[in-house]
Amino acid sequence: MKESQFCFSHNPDTQTEKHLATVKGGENSRSIELNLPPVELQKPEHVVCMLGDTINGVRSGEIPPNIANTVGYLAGHLLKAMEVANLAGRLELVESVLIERKMRTR
Secondary structure, eight states: OTTOSSOTTTOGGGHHHHHHHHHHHHHHOOOOOOOOOOOOOSSHHHHHHHHHHHHHHHHHTSSOHHHHHHHHHHHHHHHHHHHHHHHHHHHHHHHHHHHHHHHHTO
């Protein structure tokens, strides 16, 4: 702001206007309702299909790119969690086989 050491947001003289601008901005934001059905996400193959559908939805204009970015981000975390769970299960199996073999050799 001219002749002030503060910007609009931090100027003590414009706090009321800043608050009103913030409220107006919140009122102008809107929720997007896509009405997409829930999808099964129990296996990595399901996640791949969902990502394919999301990509096609962006390409057709049905899904906004910011929503698709969120879906992609969460899908990455879901796939990582599936991978960790799978490795944990395989590790348990290996450990049980080793314990069983150890018991037999005694």
